[in-house]
Amino acid sequence: EVQLVESGGGLVKPGGSLRLSCATSGFTFSSYSLNWVRQAPGKGLEWVSLISSGSNFIYYADSVKGRFTISRDNAKNSLYLQMNSLRAEDTALYYCARDRLSNSGSYGIDYWGQGTLVTVSS
Amino acid sequence: QSALTQPASVSGSPGQSITISCTGTSSDVGRYNYVSWYRQHPGRAPKLVIFDVNNRPSGISNRFSGSKSGNTASLTISGLQAEDEADYYCSSYTISSTLVFGGGTKLTVL
Numbered sequence: 602e603v604q605l606v607e608s609g610g611g612l613v614k615p616g617g618s619l620r621l622s623c624a625t626s627g628f629t630f631s632s633y634s635l636n637w638v639r640q641a642p643g644k645g646l647e648w649v650s651l652i653s654s655g656s657n658f659i660y661y662a663d664s665v666k667g668r669f670t671i672s673r674d675n676a677k678n679s680l681y682l683q684m685n686s687l688r689a690e691d692t693a694l695y696y697c698a699r700d701r702l703s704n705s706g707s708y709g710i711d712y713w714g715q716g717t718l719v720t721v722s723s
Numbered sequence: 724q725s726a727l728t729q730p731a732s733v734s735g736s737p738g739q740s741i742t743i744s745c746t747g748t749s750s751d752v753g754r755y756n757y758v759s760w761y762r763q764h765p766g767r768a769p770k771l772v773i774f775d776v777n778n779r780p781s782g783i784s785n786r787f788s789g790s791k792s793g794n795t796a797s798l799t800i801s802g803l804q805a806e807d808e809a810d811y812y813c814s815s816y817t818i819s820s821t822l823v824f825g826g827g828t829k830l831t832v833l
Contacts, residue, residue: 636822645726645827646761646769646812651820660821663724701759701774706820709759711780713768 603627603712605697610717617687621717623680623697630678631655634700636707637671637682639693640716647693650682651700651707658705665691687721694718727752727813727825734831740801743828745813746794751823753794757816760789760798763827764809772811773798800830808832 609621621637637649650671651660659671670683680697694716702708728746735741745752745760752758758776761769771780773789776796786801796815800807813825 638824646814646824648814648822648824651822658820660819662821696768701771706816707822708757708816709771709774709814709822710761710769711771711774713770715768 603699605699605712605714607695607697607714607717610695610719612720612722613687614723615688615721617721618683618685619687619719621682621684621695621697621719623714625678625680625697625699628699631675633703634658634705634707635673635680636698636700636710637669637680638696638698638710638713639691639719640696641690641693644693648707649695652680653705654703660707684719687719689721692719692721724751724817724819724821724823727815727823729811729813729825729828731826732829732831734833735803736833737803737805739803740799741803741830742800743798743811743813743830745796745798745815745825747796747815747823748794750818751815752791752796754818755816756791758789758791758796759814760787761812761814762807762809763812769812803832805832 697714698710760773
């Protein structure tokens with residue numbers, strides 16, 4: 602069974618930093634691209650970032666470019682999101698999500714974690 | 724990258740069919756057959772119901788079907804059931820190799 606479990610969310614002040622983690626199991630981690638997708642309270646889904654299976658291709662949404670860094674550790678079957686210079690508008694539930702394909706881009710999500718909540722507030 | 728356009732809400736009675744549209748541009752929906760649809764019940768993570776325009780993952784009812792014409796993709800749910808009441812989102816691969824979602828549609832089963 603494919604499982605993705607996020608952690609690391611919490612309350613942080615504007616301008617602060619947070620590192621999210623996603624532990625996975627049930628599939629060959631090193632063969633899949635992975636995404637972070639977020640959902641602000643009561644709002645829709647917003648794609649945040651993708652990292653390809655071998656970390657060769659990395660993409661970010663314009664809203665987080667230059668502030669967030671995605672990374673992965675294939676030996677630990679884990680995905681990460683380093684978030685710096687956080688803003689109130691970054692407040693959201695952050696989902697770790699497996700891409701359907703292992704190509705160089707983001708083609709759609711086939712499995713989702715349950716999410717970790719990030720709240721940016723003073 | 725602007726969000727894909729979906730109607731805010733649709734409704735239907737049990738047993739009826741409904742269709743949700745998802746309009747993009749020639750840089751995403753119109754260019755690629757990588758449109759997916761997701762169902763999200765309140766407080767739950769999204770679940771994939773259609774991928775690559777008109778393919779159903781294993782375990783998804785054949786009451787769910789997808790199509791595309793030009794820059795607009797559509798999700799049709801036939802034989803509506805109470806359990807279908809949820810938020811539905813579309814997504815598309817884009818010319819920038821990124822993913823873009825629709826704004827979401829709330830389906831109400833009357």
